[in-house]
Amino acid sequence: MPEFDELEARLAALTEADFACGLEVFRGKLTAADASYLNTCVHCGLCAESCHYFRMDPELENIPAAKLKKIAMVFKREYTTVGRFAPGLVGAKAMDTDMARAWVDAVFGRCSLCGRCSMNCTVGIALPRLFRAARAALGAMGLVPSDLQATVDTALQHGNNMAISKTDWVETVQWIEEELQLETGDPEARLPLDRQGAKILFTVNPREPKFFPLSLQASAKVFWAAKEDWTLTADNGWDLTNYGLFNCNDQEAGALTQNLVDAMVRLGCETLVIGECGHGYASARWEGPEWLQQEYPFKVKSILELMDEYLREGRIKVDPAKNPKPVTLHDPCNLVRHGGICEAQRRVLQASAAHFIEMTPNREHNFCCGGGGGQLAMGRYKGRRLQSGGMKAQQIRDTAAEVVVTPCHNCVDQLMELNKEYKLKVQIKTVAEVVADALVS
Amino acid sequence: MAPLQLGVLLAAAGSLTALVLEFRGAKAFGTRRLFAPPAGDAVAGARYAFTKGMAPQAKESVRMNPLSYLAGVLYHGGVFAAFALLGLRLGNFHRPKALAALALVGALGGFALFGKRLLKAHLRGLSSPDDFVSNILATAFATLAGAVTLRQGLESAWLMVAIALLVYMPIGKIRHCVFFFSTRYHSGAFFGRRGVFPPATNRPERG
Amino acid sequence: MSILEFNGKQLELNEEGFLVNPSIWTEELALVLARQEESLDQLSEDHWAVIRFIRAHFLENQAAPMVRSICKSTGIPLKRIYELFASGPAKGACKLAGLPKPDGCV
Numbered sequence: 001m002p003e004f005d006e007l008e009a010r011l012a013a014l015t016e017a018d019f020a021c022g023l024e025v026f027r028g029k030l031t032a033a034d035a036s037y038l039n040t041c042v043h044c045g046l047c048a049e050s051c052h053y054f055r056m057d058p059e060l061e062n063i064p065a066a067k068l069k070k071i072a073m074v075f076k077r078e079y080t081t082v083g084r085f086a087p088g089l090v091g092a093k094a095m096d097t098d099m100a101r102a103w104v105d106a107v108f109g110r111c112s113l114c115g116r117c118s119m120n121c122t123v124g125i126a127l128p129r130l131f132r133a134a135r136a137a138l139g140a141m142g143l144v145p146s147d148l149q150a151t152v153d154t155a156l157q158h159g160n161n162m163a164i165s166k167t168d169w170v171e172t173v174q175w176i177e178e179e180l181q182l183e184t185g186d187p188e189a190r191l192p193l194d195r196q197g198a199k200i201l202f203t204v205n206p207r208e209p210k211f212f213p214l215s216l217q218a219s220a221k222v223f224w225a226a227k228e229d230w231t232l233t234a235d236n237g238w239d240l241t242n243y244g245l246f247n248c249n250d251q252e253a254g255a256l257t258q259n260l261v262d263a264m265v266r267l268g269c270e271t272l273v274i275g276e277c278g279h280g281y282a283s284a285r286w287e288g289p290e291w292l293q294q295e296y297p298f299k300v301k302s303i304l305e306l307m308d309e310y311l312r313e314g315r316i317k318v319d320p321a322k323n324p325k326p327v328t329l330h331d332p333c334n335l336v337r338h339g340g341i342c343e344a345q346r347r348v349l350q351a352s353a354a355h356f357i358e359m360t361p362n363r364e365h366n367f368c369c370g371g372g373g374g375q376l377a378m379g380r381y382k383g384r385r386l387q388s389g390g391m392k393a394q395q396i397r398d399t400a401a402e403v404v405v406t407p408c409h410n411c412v413d414q415l416m417e418l419n420k421e422y423k424l425k426v427q428i429k430t431v432a433e434v435v436a437d438a439l440v441s
Numbered sequence: 442m443a444p445l446q447l448g449v450l451l452a453a454a455g456s457l458t459a460l461v462l463e464f465r466g467a468k469a470f471g472t473r474r475l476f477a478p479p480a481g482d483a484v485a486g487a488r489y490a491f492t493k494g495m496a497p498q499a500k501e502s503v504r505m506n507p508l509s510y511l512a513g514v515l516y517h518g519g520v521f522a523a524f525a526l527l528g529l530r531l532g533n534f535h536r537p538k539a540l541a542a543l544a545l546v547g548a549l550g551g552f553a554l555f556g557k558r559l560l561k562a563h564l565r566g567l568s569s570p571d572d573f574v575s576n577i578l579a580t581a582f583a584t585l586a587g588a589v590t591l592r593q594g595l596e597s598a599w600l601m602v603a604i605a606l607l608v609y610m611p612i613g614k615i616r617h618c619v620f621f622f623s624t625r626y627h628s629g630a631f632f633g634r635r636g637v638f639p640p641a642t643n644r645p646e647r648g
Numbered sequence: 649m650s651i652l653e654f655n656g657k658q659l660e661l662n663e664e665g666f667l668v669n670p671s672i673w674t675e676e677l678a679l680v681l682a683r684q685e686e687s688l689d690q691l692s693e694d695h696w697a698v699i700r701f702i703r704a705h706f707l708e709n710q711a712a713p714m715v716r717s718i719c720k721s722t723g724i725p726l727k728r729i730y731e732l733f734a735s736g737p738a739k740g741a742c743k744l745a746g747l748p749k750p751d752g753c754v
Binding site: 030031032033034035036037039040041042043044045046047048049050058060063065066069079080082086088089090091118119120121122123124125126285286287288289290292293294295336337338339340342343361363364365 | 463466467468469470471472473475476477478480481490494495499500501502503505506509510513561562563564566567568569570571572574611612613614616617620621623624625627628629631632635636637640641
């Protein structure tokens, strides 16, 4: 397996200086909270079933505490007195090639950073923070899986993570505008580009213009119906994704966030609206200001909150009968458990679909689809990704819904694969697509 | 004061000092100023984390492992009871038999969890020697606390185990007696700030 | 990594089912991939129009085309593209056209 060999080659080339560099970055990531977490795990093992990897493949390595332990081993060895003097007793170990390999396997290969374990930890550890610290350390050692890093590099180089040129982006926006005019019968329906001083700057996931523009058209239709004062931008800052959240390189993540900030300042908009994307929302809303070490001079909202407001204020009207098929909702981890947007999407779906069925469990207890944490970008772990997604497939099947709605393009892609792999025979949609179909004047 | 009792007091003082130093060491990693505006209340989140957030209805891990949860709750109750008995003994106060019973029941929980750790391959794989040592000391301490209170004798064994336990506390995982509080506070505050804790009330079909 | 037996040769597919070496693609191979990856027993003229356009675009630009270009060049409406390729333009059409997996949330 060439990828595997490539990783092994990188591992074999590691020097003491690399380890030191990794540890320095690791140390730099840790706060008092993290140090507390790393001192608290009692290895009770009750977190095991909270993890979709473990549920679908009950191996020791898939237990969240086992993944955490590999990180705690190094922490204890480096930063605790007992770990230095009695490493064998408390399971402390130095960072070396084997440990680096074990970290890669644990935090890139068996974790989607979904944080479901945090909800179920006996002592209350929020584990993904530590997995992210470990990913950052591995990055400093040059051990980020190459396809994940390539996605970040593409975004840094081209301003979006699919290397879409400005011409291609603008032409697609204009094309969708024509399609929207056809759909609505309103020749004035617009997808405005670079409208100075618009209230809202709307951002999208590059996979929308590249391959799936119907979701962009649906969002635009909702804005059209709500008579929203909005705009897209032709230049950098239209891509809401940030795979810096997954390679955990704060500098790179900050540089990508800066694209959004620059666009907001350039256009003088009031609110940055993040399209349906879990990690994009968490990055822009929660992590961006920390990466940039500054407060934004503007607000950040999810389009879900906006659609919820439109319905509440009567700015749009919907007829649920237009979506008669039974619908269920998948909660993206970064939007819900880590993002705090729990209820807006439910109110919107209740209003727009005739038959809405909750998955069990749901909201902050929901299972990851298996595609989070950059898993979709790491081909090496595809087998585990599809296997771990079996948990989600089962949840979907249990609802007997015919349509699975999720406000996240990354989840959409994983769900499409699960649909094929587990023969679910469901339709996968975004929330805006459901709302757009239900709009009435 | 008898030498063993003095030993217990010294061990307790040393243990407490070491735990405080460890806690301060972890605290020295520092907090960061946060720039993203909060969506919820960090303090309310932390409060939730220490109350309803620990309840079985909020935790699938508890619902799926009711026996382990029961054993764990009893075990902790037993060890607290044993410490209460130790305090009463050192102050030469009356020691209620109910506390002794609680300590013994708790010790049973400790035995059960020791057996589980030994027999279940996953749990064994997750364990370091410390996991076993910590359990043995705490279980022995609770057992002897109960036994010594209900019947005379064995007192010096109990006090010696108490000294060993106290000395070991900051070395192994029993340090969670201190870190548990900061951990739950930090994660509760994190989810509180993000508007996830406490969960909205009256929402249908809770998972 | 998996191996696809084709015309007595062993072709390497990566974990995602994309050709490791996109230059070895032929139209016959597209048929094999269609069967294996998309459960399509045969490819219609519309399928071929999309696949050939994507292939030509890739050879010229070393990248997958925008779905807009696919629609404009082939005259096939957007919604029809998703009917033709159940896995979508990226994991369906591009894969059959022998392209490497695109970066991003696909």
